[in-house]
Amino acid sequence: MSTANQASAVKSQRWPLTKSRSKRVLPGFGLSLGISLFFISLVLLLPLTGLVIEVSAMSLSEFWFVITDPRVVASYKVTALAALAASLFNGAFGLLLAWVLVRYEFPGKRLIDAVVDLPFALPTAVAGITLATLFAANGWYGQFLTKLGIDVAFTPVGIVVAMAFTSLPFVVRTVQPVLEELAPEDEEAAVSLGASDAHVFRRVIFPALWPALVTGVALSFTRSLGEFGAVIFIAGNMPYISEVTSLMIFIRLQEYDYAAASAIASVILLASLLLLFAITVWQARYLKRLEGR
Amino acid sequence: MSITVDGINKRFGKFQALNNVSLDIPEGKLTALLGPSGSGKTTLLRIIAGLESADSGQISFSGQDVTGLHVRERNIGFVFQHYALFRHMTVAQNIAFGLDSLPRKQRPSKTDIQKRVSELLEMIQLPHLAQRYPAQLSGGQKQRVALARSIATQPKILLLDEPFGALDAKVRKDLRRWLRNLHDEFHFTSIFVTHDQEEALELSDQVVVMSQGRVEQVNEPIELYARPESRFVFDFLGQVNVISGQVRQGSLSQGNAWVTLPGVQHKGDAQIYLRPHEVRLATAPVAHANLPLRIEAVSLIGSEVRVELRPEGWHSEGSNNIWEVGISHAEFNSQRPTRGDLRYAVPEVGHLFTGNDAQPATVNWAEAELAPRVRLIS
Amino acid sequence: MARTRARSLHSLQHRRVGDSPAIKWLLISIAIAVTAGLLIMPLVVIFTEALSAGWSTFADNLLDQYTLHAIGLTLFVAALTVPLNLVFGVALAWLVTRFRFPGRKLLITLIDIPFAVSPVVAGLLYLLLYGRNGWIGSWLADYDIQLMFSWPGIVMVTVFVTCPFVARELIPLMQQQGSEEEEAGVVLGASGWRIFRTITLPNIKWALIYGVVLTNARAVGEFGAVSVVAGNIRGQTNTLPLHVELLYQDYNVVGAFTSASLLAGIAVFTLAAKGFVEWRQARTLIRLQAQEIAS
Numbered sequence: 001m002s003t004a005n006q007a008s009a010v011k012s013q014r015w016p017l018t019k020s021r022s023k024r025v026l027p028g029f030g031l032s033l034g035i036s037l038f039f040i041s042l043v044l045l046l047p048l049t050g051l052v053i054e055v056s057a058m059s060l061s062e063f064w065f066v067i068t069d070p071r072v073v074a075s076y077k078v079t080a081l082a083a084l085a086a087s088l089f090n091g092a093f094g095l096l097l098a099w100v101l102v103r104y105e106f107p108g109k110r111l112i113d114a115v116v117d118l119p120f121a122l123p124t125a126v127a128g129i130t131l132a133t134l135f136a137a138n139g140w141y142g143q144f145l146t147k148l149g150i151d152v153a154f155t156p157v158g159i160v161v162a163m164a165f166t167s168l169p170f171v172v173r174t175v176q177p178v179l180e181e182l183a184p185e186d187e188e189a190a191v192s193l194g195a196s197d198a199h200v201f202r203r204v205i206f207p208a209l210w211p212a213l214v215t216g217v218a219l220s221f222t223r224s225l226g227e228f229g230a231v232i233f234i235a236g237n238m239p240y241i242s243e244v245t246s247l248m249i250f251i252r253l254q255e256y257d258y259a260a261a262s263a264i265a266s267v268i269l270l271a272s273l274l275l276l277f278a279i280t281v282w283q284a285r286y287l288k289r290l291e292g293r
Numbered sequence: 294m295s296i297t298v299d300g301i302n303k304r305f306g307k308f309q310a311l312n313n314v315s316l317d318i319p320e321g322k323l324t325a326l327l328g329p330s331g332s333g334k335t336t337l338l339r340i341i342a343g344l345e346s347a348d349s350g351q352i353s354f355s356g357q358d359v360t361g362l363h364v365r366e367r368n369i370g371f372v373f374q375h376y377a378l379f380r381h382m383t384v385a386q387n388i389a390f391g392l393d394s395l396p397r398k399q400r401p402s403k404t405d406i407q408k409r410v411s412e413l414l415e416m417i418q419l420p421h422l423a424q425r426y427p428a429q430l431s432g433g434q435k436q437r438v439a440l441a442r443s444i445a446t447q448p449k450i451l452l453l454d455e456p457f458g459a460l461d462a463k464v465r466k467d468l469r470r471w472l473r474n475l476h477d478e479f480h481f482t483s484i485f486v487t488h489d490q491e492e493a494l495e496l497s498d499q500v501v502v503m504s505q506g507r508v509e510q511v512n513e514p515i516e517l518y519a520r521p522e523s524r525f526v527f528d529f530l531g532q533v534n535v536i537s538g539q540v541r542q543g544s545l546s547q548g549n550a551w552v553t554l555p556g557v558q559h560k561g562d563a564q565i566y567l568r569p570h571e572v573r574l575a576t577a578p579v580a581h582a583n584l585p586l587r588i589e590a591v592s593l594i595g596s597e598v599r600v601e602l603r604p605e606g607w608h609s610e611g612s613n614n615i616w617e618v619g620i621s622h623a624e625f626n627s628q629r630p631t632r633g634d635l636r637y638a639v640p641e642v643g644h645l646f647t648g649n650d651a652q653p654a655t656v657n658w659a660e661a662e663l664a665p666r667v668r669l670i671s
Numbered sequence: 672m673a674r675t676r677a678r679s680l681h682s683l684q685h686r687r688v689g690d691s692p693a694i695k696w697l698l699i700s701i702a703i704a705v706t707a708g709l710l711i712m713p714l715v716v717i718f719t720e721a722l723s724a725g726w727s728t729f730a731d732n733l734l735d736q737y738t739l740h741a742i743g744l745t746l747f748v749a750a751l752t753v754p755l756n757l758v759f760g761v762a763l764a765w766l767v768t769r770f771r772f773p774g775r776k777l778l779i780t781l782i783d784i785p786f787a788v789s790p791v792v793a794g795l796l797y798l799l800l801y802g803r804n805g806w807i808g809s810w811l812a813d814y815d816i817q818l819m820f821s822w823p824g825i826v827m828v829t830v831f832v833t834c835p836f837v838a839r840e841l842i843p844l845m846q847q848q849g850s851e852e853e854e855a856g857v858v859l860g861a862s863g864w865r866i867f868r869t870i871t872l873p874n875i876k877w878a879l880i881y882g883v884v885l886t887n888a889r890a891v892g893e894f895g896a897v898s899v900v901a902g903n904i905r906g907q908t909n910t911l912p913l914h915v916e917l918l919y920q921d922y923n924v925v926g927a928f929t930s931a932s933l934l935a936g937i938a939v940f941t942l943a944a945k946g947f948v949e950w951r952q953a954r955t956l957i958r959l960q961a962q963e964i965a966s
Contacts, residue, residue: 024770025343025344025345025363025364025854025857026769026770026850026853026854026857026866027857027862027863027866028765028769028863028867029766029770031762032762032763032765032766032770033766033772035758035759035762035763036759036762036763036766036778039759039762039763039834040778040781040782043827043830043831043834044781044784044785044831044834046800047793047796047797047799047800047831048796049800049806050796050797050798050799050800050801050805050806050807051795051796051799053799053806054799093705096698096701096702097702097705097706099689099698100698100699100702101702103687103689103690104695104698104699106699106703108703110946112702112703112706113946114942114943114945114946115706115710115711115942116706116710117941117942117945118710118713118714118938118942119710120885121885121888121889121892121937121938121941121942122713122892122934122935122938123891123892123893123894123911123912123915123934123938124790124892124894124895124912125892125894125912125913125915125916125931126717126892126912126915126931126934126935126938127713129915129916129919129927129928129931130713130716130717130931131713133716133720133924134712134713134716140712140716141708164709165709165710165713168709168710184687187687187688191688197688197689197691197694200688201688201689205688219786222786222787223786223787225789226787226788226789226790226791226792227789228789228790228791228894228895228898229790229894229895229898229912233919245789246789246790246791246792246895247791249789249791249792249795250791250898250899253795253798253899258798258799258804261795262795262799265789265791265792265795265796268789268792269788269789269792272787272788272789272792273784273787273788275787276780276783276784276786276787277780280780280783284776342858344854344858364857364858365857365858365860365861369858370858371855371858373851373854373855375851377851377852377854377855378852378855379852379855379856379869379870380852380874381870381873381874382869390856390859390861390869391859391860394856394859394860394861394862394865395860442855442859443858443859446859446860
């Protein structure tokens with residue numbers, strides 16, 4: 001052990017007047033920073049330059065002409081409305097599912113809990129052809145639904161179904177942890193003061209879940225806006241009626257109209273990034289209020 | 294190995310955690326850094342360890358400047374408040390970790406390491422737990438393992454961050470005794486951080502009282518307790534009874550209370566701080582003091598009886614308008630004080646703060662009859 | 672009134688909001704019905720359709736040369752993508768959970784970009800940059816290097832789409848575990864690699880494994896982005912999802928679902944892996960808690 005002391009004595013002689021103040025205690029800062037920045041720049045940020053160059057090569061009027069083309073505008077409407085419908089459904093059903101998984105015990109619960117993640121793990125193309133097959137007029141569901149006069153496949157309703165399928169996990173997995181962390185004392189206090197179940201839910205439980213629910217629905221919406229693989233098989237893809245914006249971009253690419261594709265893509269990209277930013281800010285602000293900072 | 298802290302400043306954002314702190318930690322002694330939360334004691338400990346770096350100032354070990362030296366090179370032992378045992382390693386592997394991490398040339402052989410681990414396990418009296426995992430140990434056991442781990446590489450300096458904070462009272466007492474024995478046997482230079490004044494006074498050779506990033510007082514425990522040098526130290530080291538008022542013609546008065554101050558020349562504002570054991574209770578006022586109080590509560594807390602009283606006809610903001618006096622069980626049995634009784638406090642020794650002075654002067658009434666004089670702190 | 676309140680207080684311990692049997696079983700029924708209908712039924716459909724023409728047709732479809740090629744390409748892409756994202760995910764998680772520095776929160780937000788961006792847009796971004804007319808692509812073309820419409824493009828785009836997963840699994844866990852154990856390792860003199868290998872890695876083992884499994888599943892299944900960069904001319908650069916699409920559009924439903932069943936199998940395996948990891952973590956937690964109480 002005297003060697004250890006000698007070693008440290010020598011080392012301190014080497015650093016008699018070091019004024020370095022920013023020594024980090026844990027190792028690996030430089031390496032992890034380097035890898036992370038390099039990767040993020042190369043993979044995430046650099047590709048944006050291609051889009052920027054392509055779009056800036058267009059004149060403003062060209063750009064405007066492309067993104068306000070009636071067919072494209074129709075696709076915005078179809079996509080946004082379908083995403084909204086899907087997200088609202090996911091909000092309601094996702095909340096129900098999270099509630100049931102956290103608060104109750106029943107046979108098959110673990111299976112249901114596992115299956116919630118299926119849309120996350122299943123390739124979108126597989127989801128697409130499966131939903132299309134299920135809801136087609138001669139499909140297992142389609143048969144019954146057409147008898148009731150409801151057409152799902154090849155209509156905007158199909159788009160909603162596909163979007164709901166692929167982004168359901170977002171709501172459930174965002175709300176579940178918050179439900180699990182709810183303090184039972186809050187409910188018990190409310191009940192002991194004489195409140196009915198519905199009242200307690202409305203005034204005590206739901207407000208606690210609200211931020212997570214909003215976050216989950218917003219994530220679901222953002223994801224649904226860009227959904228491609230699951231949607232195109234069931235949608236029918238009829239211009240002005242059941243065409244989503246991501247498909248519009250794809251079509252323009254197939255026509256080798258890179259400029260138009262880029263223009264439309266920039267609109268969608270901007271929308272997604274703004275939504276992501278809004279979600280982050282909302283979460284940060286809500287957390288701040290909760291922790292009293 | 295002695296430690297010198299010289300002019301250390303540390304700021305976290307807007308918060309000044311340490312403000313020009315300078316200290317000497319003598320070799321081979323057990324020093325306590327005592328203070329409330331926010332006083333900077335843990336920050337100072339971590340800067341000495343090298344786990345934080347100061348904004349300015351210097352740390353030296355036995356004269357060698359180690360300020361720029363990485364924590365890994367300082368050859369210190371550090372015990373974390375929540376133990377920080379490696380949860381995926383057995384107790385034996387935890388203890389051996391420091392030795393296993395030595396560079397190949399300096400590393401002892403596997404058998405030597407195992408021998409050392411066994412010795413340490415014997416020393417902490419846990420040889421039967423060598424193959425257990427940290428989650429299977431009690432708090433006291435975890436703490437002992439953390440200690441053994443930190444001294445396995447034979448550091449000269451041992452630093453402990455609130456080592457007993459998370460433990461039950463009884464376990465804490467046992468471990469305190471045990472730490473002191475360990476220190477005495479191996480002659481470390483040890484520093485431990487605590488907010489428990491009883492612990493600091495009981496265990497250490499030297500206590501450094503800190504408040505708001507500054508050192509308030511450095512002393513041996515006995516001196517610190519008998520002669521606190523500031524209001525803060527007084528307040529921090531246990532219950533204090535205060536009477537404040539105006540000094541005129543040799544006595545301090547407030548409302549219908551007064552105390553003579555033999556030999557005091559001061560005129561104007563002053564406070565007298567009295568410890569619970571520096572006051573007696575009597576059923577009538579005495580020649581040198583008239584301090585009426587009414588009994589609020591009597592608690593038999595162990596080796597003595599604690600009487601809580603509220604001033605009657607005068608006010609004591611310095612101690613939240615509550616005075617605390619300790620009486621013996623014998624006295625309790627003969628007097629039977631109860632809630633509502635009127636008593637008079639008879640001060641025997643007091644500490645006088647005049648005006649805005651930081652340092653008190655000791656006033657001794659017990660000797661005043663023989664030779665009235667005031668003893669000043671030097 | 673006092674009596675009813677007394678009674679309900681008495682049963683508080685066993686009865687929370689929503690525990691009344693009527694509501695409880697209604698909600699459970701809805702949950703089971705919709706989950707079965709929307710999530711489980713698709714799985715059933717996939718395997719039913721794949722086997723609807725019998726086992727020998729199923730086998731023939733699997734062993735078809737284009738299918739085998741697609742499987743090979745998909746596995747190849749995954750084999751390149753997963754290690755790259757593993758290294759990145761670990762580096763990023765270590766960086767943001769063990770150090771404080773300006774821009775840290777920004778980095779954590781940046782990693783969510785692939786989630787928000789449409790896969791078609793992702794593919795387009797890479798096409799614009801590395802395609803023959805892109806500023807990097809044209810420079811590479813001078814050296815006869817073509818990245819788009821061939822496997823390098825597919826790998827790059829798959830890396831983009833799957834890069835968040837390992838980091839997102841590790842970051843909350845490492846934040847929650849805190850860095851005290853690593854600090855203790857530093858004080859005891861261990862080097863960086865030793866600390867990572869002996870202290871950090873065992874603590875994050877299961878989350879890391881799940882992150883890898885999930886990255887793999889997503890890499891294998893990526894469709895939209897790969898569609899864009901793999902080119903209009905399929906046949907040489909078809910991954911398995913693209914192969915599924917091709918077969919479906921050729922009205923070879925059974926063939927499409929056969930390949931789909933492979934992909935679904937991977938998805939099911941991923942779900943099982945997650946369940947296993949969570950079960951392990953829960954079991955360890957319970958065992959340790961019981962022992963803490965016992966000692």
